[in-house]
Amino acid sequence: MGKVYSSAEEAVADVPDNACIMFGGFGLCGIPENLIQALHQKGVKNLTVISNNCGVDDFGLGILLQNHQIKKIIASYVGENKTFERQMLSGELEVELVPQGTLAERIRAGGAGIAGFYTPTGVGTVVAENKEVREFDGKLCLLELPLKADFAFVKAWKGDAMGNLVYHLTARNFNPMMATAGKITVAEVEELVAVGELEPDSIHTPSIFVQRLVKGAHYEKRIEQRTVRTRPDQAQTNPSERN
Numbered sequence: 001m002g003k004v005y006s007s008a009e010e011a012v013a014d015v016p017d018n019a020c021i022m023f024g025g026f027g028l029c030g031i032p033e034n035l036i037q038a039l040h041q042k043g044v045k046n047l048t049v050i051s052n053n054c055g056v057d058d059f060g061l062g063i064l065l066q067n068h069q070i071k072k073i074i075a076s077y078v079g080e081n082k083t084f085e086r087q088m089l090s091g092e093l094e095v096e097l098v099p100q101g102t103l104a105e106r107i108r109a110g111g112a113g114i115a116g117f118y119t120p121t122g123v124g125t126v127v128a129e130n131k132e133v134r135e136f137d138g139k140l141c142l143l144e145l146p147l148k149a150d151f152a153f154v155k156a157w158k159g160d161a162m163g164n165l166v167y168h169l170t171a172r173n174f175n176p177m178m179a180t181a182g183k184i185t186v187a188e189v190e191e192l193v194a195v196g197e198l199e200p201d202s203i204h205t206p207s208i209f210v211q212r213l214v215k216g217a218h219y220e221k222r223i224e225q226r227t228v229r230t231r232p233d234q235a236q237t238n239p240s241e242r243n
Helices: 033-042 062-066 082-090 100-112 175-181
Strands: 020-023 047-050 070-075 094-097 117-119 133-136 139-144 149-160 182-193 212-215
Touching (some): 020 175, 033 182, 062 082, 100 139, 149 175
Parallel strands (some): 020 047, 020 149, 047 070, 070 094, 149 182, 182 212
Antiparallel strands (some): 117 139
């Protein structure tokens, strides 16, 4: 069978309960929306999730939380999801908070086959609990171990049938490093192009790291927090007179 799957549902059909899955994205930018929705519909349970964050209450990974499909999350930021807060405080959800740079490097190390690395980030905090501490050049550092997963779900702008991927601007975020750290990497793309159409020097994730590819059927591309400024013509108007 080739790498291109006909639907997100087909691409996740063999994901079992208790799987460990990495999800690309930062906030709601560059998340594999279609693959998340397919997992939600499949109903797999007791997932361990590695992601920068857990979406918002009703979108992204938040829908898996609402459906109680996640048992543990390894993340660096959780501030936009009230469901996350409730489940964490009630003990329903196991949480490992990791400094963002450390999270990125642990994932990169997992993909690169690096056994571990030392970083000063987290020394003297709860992050350092039960971790080896060594001194380098007069500075204390923690030993951090790599992160790997059964599956890595990533989202790209363009991909070809071989699995070469190109990300768009900041939507690249955690996606490239996660693509290297999953035993099975599943990529959803906005555009599926012919082999040879992608400029070789523009490819961010080479095909060797991608086992499955699916063209996303639908994208909402939500904005996590919409912030707008007052227009100059509104600034001089009485608020009660505005529509």
